[in-house]
Amino acid sequence: MIYSALADRIRNNKPVVLLTVIDGPNTGATLLVAPDQEKIETLGSLGDSELDRVASRDALGELEAGRTSVRNYGPSGQVTPEDLQDTPIVRVFVESFSPPPQMIIFGAVDFTAALARVAKVLGYYVVVCDAREVFATKRRFPMADEVLVTWPTPVLAERGPNLGARDAICILTHDPKFDVPAIQGALATSVGYIGVMGSRKTHAKRLERLAEVGITEPKDLARLMSPIGLDIGSRTPEETAISICAEIIGKRVGRTVPSLANSEGPIHR
């Protein structure tokens, strides 16, 4: 019963935490905590109602942070070092299942198909968006979770507030009509990665157009990874997709990697 509920929530991309006693009294006992808008549903027990209450509360915090960890309690949920003296320790594995990170790709081009494929391999929920009906089709992007025929502004107005550090926006259009509103919309979110395709020359021109609409703050412009991707000499759409995803990983974990945006000279040598 707990397994079915867990599998169901994982498959439907709904947040859920599974708690398991891995050592101490009631080893193997399981508790599922599933937050919904209004109420928090729980299933199972770790063997003590007070322990369930305390551990569920901690589990929701871990879920919020997307963390998976082991926590120690007393048999009735005691947590302070004094209370834990002379009691058996219950070690609880708190496993968070957060919805997958999202990648929104603007521009339905060849690079988009390759990037969507690689992003799926990495577990992203992938949305492809282009205003041109002939290009933005599910048939061209069968690997995408959603294909939207619309402009960036409404998409980011609606979904922007839900984007966070784990999510990515990739702007592959090369078209100022599309680029500028996409960048404006992206900068208004707290998305962790904004990559913008184009040569250094294209990006220089783009910066002029961004200045015309009032985007001049250095801290905003520093968020734009352009040219997009790592400096690994990629040429094909697939290689470029790998370099973009590698840049996203590097940025997320805070490593200094050879991004094209931080180097000079020609992209293709």
Next chain:
Amino acid sequence: MREILGDIDRWRTQNKRIAVARVVDIEGSGPRDPGAAMAVSEDGEVCGSVSGGCVEGAVVAEALEILKSNSPGRLVKFGYSDDEAFAVGLTCGGTVHLFIQPLTW
């Protein structure tokens, strides 16, 4: 866990008993983070992974033993020079802690 749900569902419809092994902690360098999971059916079918292939063989043996002995589950540790449990370990030098339990919930 996500990637092994399909196989677990199939085994459940076949009424097979199943053990699940999950990485709960890592010391030092380890190939998979906490939460990495594999499952073993009573007839020895395997899905998922908990390391880069270094300890999976030993996990299958341990999982089958847990199913046979009706254990509620136990912590198992694999390290490079860990001679207490099994003659296998991680070549990267880390230690991985697994919790292996029957899927009775």
